[in-house]
Amino acid sequence: MTELLEAAQALRPVDTGLYQEISHFYARHFQTVDSGDVAGWAGGFTTDGVFDSNVLPAPVVGRDTIEAATHRSEAARRTTGVQRRHVQTTLVAEHAGEEIRTRAYVTVLETLPASPTTIYCATLCEDVLVRGADGGLLIRSRMILRDDLR
Template structure:
């Protein structure tokens, strides 16, 4: 299963300001995760946010459940003395109008590579993915309402 690719018809652009804010959001969001702050990372989701992966049987639903689930994963990495770094790139952001209500909404697709480095070891690529998010802007902040991660090779 792979993420759907954007077509030329889908590429109506968001403003340069919104695009820059989205990139800044992603950079901060991933640095929280890589720094071990599962709860701060989960705060980047709406209260009813969803985090789904094609390698998991069920999506994680709700900010609190997302935080608890990610905390377990970060703690497992800490027990292995491994550092991960998430690299987002090739971000495409298009305005979303259907079902967004009064809030601004944007669909993004992107590539993400995750590097893993054991203490005293060398960095290596842990996995490569494609992501697709529905972002909403609330109180001037971007939040993830729904995230789908598609691991390559699955």
């Protein structure tokens, strides 16, 4: 318990400028996947990035593997005509050494042609962000916890 408390106390909120940069990163990131640009979305991960979820049997490791798995998922979804929108709220961003740890709620909306929009799922998204070689933000690891599967 003491280690968890010390780890939590070691985190400190990012400043306003960095918070805004992170917010813009996520806006582009989620709009990219919602538009069907899977390669662009996967490009937001480090080459050794990890994508994990309580939906998956095991973590997906590596940008190329994340991209391939997402292509398969998106191809299946597109055959149904469903449009998805990721809506991120309540973003918390904190320094953890050289990394930035973020937590946010992400609600995924679904709309079928000529149908009302519904909530597909509500999630907690926890990321570890790092700076890439070009100075931009990249996701080193992501954990998605769907509320309906907890």
